[in-house]
Amino acid sequence: MxxxxxxxxxxxxxxxxxxxxxxxxxxSKRYMVGGNQGWSANVNYTLWARNITFYTEDWLFFVYDRYQMDVLEVNRTNYETCNAEHPMHNYTTGAGRDVVALNVTRNYYFISSKGFCYSGMKLAVHVVKTPPPPKASPEKSxxxxxxxxxxxxxxxxxxxxxxxxxxxxxxx
Structure with missing residues (x-):
């Protein structure tokens, strides 16, 4: 043998x-932010995220021009004013392909600095607890x-x- x-x-x-x-x-699910348009200027990310329920353990996948844009997590105030001076986290790796794990139930706020936030490059998502698996139907004896x-x-x-x-x- x-x-x-x-x-x-x-x-x-x-x-x-x-x-x-x-x-x-x-x-879990991985969502490409902005769908086919990716993370770019002049995309309405509020509309993109409107019908998506984000759960803990989901992922956001940001695809963008690495030479011009970035991915910053900011607080709500800085999100609303497009202030990138003190981000909570900078997810930019330099590759233009950044993944963010949504591990906590809370609101997440993302912007791109360098003026792109003012042209719509900002995303707010609310993450809820992952639902339990569906219950099995009652069994017969x-x-x-x-x-x-x-x-x-x-x-x-x-x-x-x-x-x-x-x-x-x-x-x-």
Whole structure:
């Protein structure tokens, strides 16, 4: 029997890592600020954010011209007056691709300095607590248990997929 490129233990560990990395995607969302227009002048960010409910664990993704603009978090007063002198946080990394984690339930205020705030480059978002997962429907007394449903929908297919990969590696 030939040994595969990856040991079965390595495959199992990699599979678990992939699952752990994918799980946050179930609950959180990443929003590209401004949609296709990104973080740029003359975009109405109030309209863009109006129909979005931002939850803790969501992310804001700012895409902009790194040579001209920046992303500053300020307080409400400085947001309203476009004052960038004392930001609470400067998220500008220099790449023009900045990500902000919304980890706390509160109001967040972002502006771009260098005069761009005056042309509309400012965003206010209200972040609320992530809602609990939807409740399962009431079960009948003769229905399978909730644990069995979880296993049949998630655990069993994952184990079967890992077993198939393991088996194919052992046959190499």
């Amino acid at each position: 030939k040994r595969g490129i990856l040991s079965p233990v390595t495959v199992a560990v990699l599979t678990c890592l992939v699952l752990v990395v994918m799980l946050p995607e179930v609950w 003769d229905s399978p248990s909730r644990i069995f449903n979880l296993r049949s929908q998630i655990v069993f297919p994952t184990v079967l997929a890992m077993a198939a990969v393991w088996d194919s590696l052992l046959r190499i």
